[in-house]
Amino acid sequence: xxxxxxxxxxxxxxxxxxxxxxxxxxxxxxxxxxxxxxxxxxxxxxxxxxxxxxxxxxxxxxxxxxxxxxxxxxxxxxxxxxxxxxxxxxxxxxxxxxxxxxxxxxxxxxxxxxxxxxxxxxxxxxxxxxxxxxxxxxxxxxxxxxxxxxxxxxxxxxxxxxxxxxxxxxxxxxxxxxxxxxxxxxxxxxxxxxxxxxxxxxxxxxxxxxxxxxxxxxxxxxxxxxxxxxxxxxxxxxxxxxxxxxxxxxxxxxxxxxxxxxxxxxxxxxxxxxxxxxxxxxxxxxxxxxxxxxxxxxxxxxxxxxxxxxx
Amino acid sequence: xxxxxxxxxxxxxxxxxxxxxxxxxxxxxxxxxxxxxxxxxxxxxxxxxxxxxxxxxxxxxxxxxxxxxxxxxxxxxxxxxxxxxxxxxxxxxxxxxxxxxxxxxxxxxxxxxxxxxxxxxxxxxxxxxxxxxxxxxxxxxxxxxxxxxxxxxxxxxxxxxxxxxxxxxxxxxxxxxxxxxxxxxxxxxxxxxxxxxxxxxxxxxxxxxxxxxxxxxxxxxxxxxxxxxxxxxxxxxxxxxxxxxxxxxxxxxxxxxxxxxxxxxxxxxxxxxxxxxxxxxxxxxxxxxxxxxxxxxxxxxxxxxxxxxxxxxxxxxx
Numbered sequence: 037x038x039x040x041x042x043x044x045x046x047x048x049x050x051x052x053x054x055x056x057x058x059x060x061x062x063x064x065x066x067x068x069x070x071x072x073x074x075x076x077x078x079x080x081x082x083x084x085x086x087x088x089x090x091x092x093x094x095x096x097x098x099x100x101x102x103x104x105x106x107x108x109x110x111x112x113x114x115x116x117x118x119x120x121x122x123x124x125x126x127x128x129x130x131x132x133x134x135x136x137x138x139x140x141x142x143x144x145x146x147x148x149x150x151x152x153x154x155x156x157x158x159x160x161x162x163x164x165x166x167x168x169x170x171x172x173x174x175x176x177x178x179x180x181x182x183x184x185x186x187x188x189x190x191x192x193x194x195x196x197x198x199x200x201x202x203x204x205x206x207x208x209x210x211x212x213x214x215x216x217x218x219x220x221x222x223x224x225x226x227x228x229x230x231x232x233x234x235x236x237x238x239x240x241x242x243x244x245x246x247x248x249x250x251x252x253x254x255x256x257x258x259x260x261x262x263x264x265x266x267x268x269x270x271x272x273x274x275x276x277x278x279x280x281x282x283x284x285x286x287x288x289x290x291x292x293x294x295x296x297x298x299x300x301x302x303x304x305x306x307x308x309x310x311x312x313x314x315x316x317x318x319x320x321x322x323x324x325x326x327x328x329x330x331x332x333x334x335x336x337x338x339x340x341x342x343x344x345x346x347x
Numbered sequence: 348x349x350x351x352x353x354x355x356x357x358x359x360x361x362x363x364x365x366x367x368x369x370x371x372x373x374x375x376x377x378x379x380x381x382x383x384x385x386x387x388x389x390x391x392x393x394x395x396x397x398x399x400x401x402x403x404x405x406x407x408x409x410x411x412x413x414x415x416x417x418x419x420x421x422x423x424x425x426x427x428x429x430x431x432x433x434x435x436x437x438x439x440x441x442x443x444x445x446x447x448x449x450x451x452x453x454x455x456x457x458x459x460x461x462x463x464x465x466x467x468x469x470x471x472x473x474x475x476x477x478x479x480x481x482x483x484x485x486x487x488x489x490x491x492x493x494x495x496x497x498x499x500x501x502x503x504x505x506x507x508x509x510x511x512x513x514x515x516x517x518x519x520x521x522x523x524x525x526x527x528x529x530x531x532x533x534x535x536x537x538x539x540x541x542x543x544x545x546x547x548x549x550x551x552x553x554x555x556x557x558x559x560x561x562x563x564x565x566x567x568x569x570x571x572x573x574x575x576x577x578x579x580x581x582x583x584x585x586x587x588x589x590x591x592x593x594x595x596x597x598x599x600x601x602x603x604x605x606x607x608x609x610x611x612x613x614x615x616x617x618x619x620x621x622x623x624x625x626x627x628x629x630x631x632x633x634x635x636x637x638x639x640x641x642x643x644x645x646x647x648x649x650x651x652x653x654x655x656x657x658x659x660x661x662x663x664x665x
Binding site: 303 | 358361364368369379381382384385442446610611
């Protein structure tokens with residue numbers, strides 16, 4: 037999570053509730069029983085919210101394949117745009133000298149501004165939840181559930197993140213930020229049995245915008261005709277295929293950058309597609325999961341034996 | 348059944364150790380990050396045969412359809428969209444396998460298919476987890492891919508077989524309109540709609556042929572074939588068929604066999620007492636068995652049926 041400092045205050049009623057009196061938890065009965073057996077004592081339900089405007093500043097961009105050199109950048113600090121993914125697709129009809137509405141080239145470009153603004157919203161909600169857990173004296177937050185939804189009629193998105201703050205019995209009083217995880221109960225127990233400990237939830241969203249070249253627009257708008265050079269058996273919209281793969285590849289790379297030398301298993305993959313206009317599109321990939329740190333060697337497990345039940 | 352057993356005290360100690368590791372990270376810890384779609388159970392299974400996950404990989408392809416492809420007045424030929432979709436699926440598999448080699452893995456397991464058929468185009472995206480042996484030997488020239496789950500992959504490996512590639516087949520079929528005379532004659536009688544039967548049977552056969560040809564090309568058999576079909580929402584007179592399976596071959600190195608261990612389930616699956624017979628002398632009589640419990644392949648079912656017929660007690664009411 038980024039270290040951008042913003043207002044992390046939470047309601048006065050929450051301050052009164054956290055870490056006092058009876059506990060509250062989002063855990064199911066099974067999860068609660070498992071946590072109890074692991075020595076994790078639920079403290080309170082902790083939550084974070086953030087409502088952010090959603091204006092999509094689509095960046096058409098220039099070729100950004102390499103970082104801009106200092107001479108070209110001037111005194112400006114290097115930005116994420118300098119290394120963002122972009123690829124240009126030339127029109128195959130240049131020799132015909134077509135003019136007018138005919139697009140001379142198409143481009144795929146990573147939407148860094150969208151990713152940054154999404155991350156800012158998620159980060160704020162996350163940091164508010166963590167601040168509540170810290171206030172309650174928790175070692176960690178388990179069973180996290182997050183989500184985003186449009187906020188009323190406004191061009192805004194609401195980020196929500198909820199979890200259960202827990203304290204480890206017999207552990208020293210926590211000093212730093214608590215660890216966080218989507219896992220709870222049996223899954224969390226199994227991860228710890230395997231010698232991994234959750235560090236934090238990690239989320240990465242990447243968008244690739246497709247400004248269609250002439251051929252991509254033809255194919256995606258269903259204008260493909262049987263005559264001339266288009267009478268091939270299969271016509272692929274290469275630009276769109278590339279965008280889909282690039283979104284997943286870049287999201288994975290960025291997620292790995294967040295992980296350091298830790299690991300992420302059971303990653304959740306979510307892909308989105310939004311049609312803009314004239315064959316233009318916005319492809320998104322969201323990856324989320326729990327960053328796990330190895331603290332012990334895994335237990336030896338025998339290879340499974342196929343069993344045939346006689347019933 | 349493989350189990351890890353720890354007493355509750357061990358587990359609590361592990362939690363304390365883990366908490367300490369998170370608070371005080373080891374500065375000497377090294378290694379590259381792993382992003383994997385496999386769950387911890389699947390990771391354990393993979394480790395049990397000395398394999399490990401490497402990274403999440405994907406392959407995609409989008410193809411356009413021609414103008415008037417779905418017109419209700421067009422001729423019955425749907426070879427162009429069928430060929431386009433089959434080719435899109437094949438290219439996606441190729442790209443997935445190439446991405447796997449790029450990250451230094453041997454193959455991709457648990458491949459999921461995201462297929463989107465629209466009026467103007469069709470998009471395919473395959474996503475899976477690239478895996479490799481923990482002690483990799485020479486890097487393979489071609490990666491494998493499979494839609495089998497990790498559990499099924501492990502069983503296949505243990506049995507001396509190796510997956511080669513995901514095989515797809517796709518076909519669209521246009522249901523021809525009935526002639527006026529046919530419609531009139533079928534109005535008051537219960538008869539077979541032969542044109543529909545023929546069209547669907549031909550499309551299914553064509554789809555399976557494509558899968559078989561792909562398997563034949565590689566030189567292996569295809570397992571876990573599934574065919575999904577459905578009408579296209581934007582063209583109700585067109586039915587799509589998509590078949591998917593995994594091509595497997597005997598593993599060249601490991602000549603093992605599926606040595607399944609027999610196990611008898613001693614748990615009571617029927618109620619010991621029937622509420623209606625508690626007052627009478629039939630209280631302890633076993634209840635009637637019906638059908639074959641559980642699900643499984645045809646192979647498993649035939650085995651169970653045979654064993655049951657051999658072991659059937661005489662006092663069962665059949």
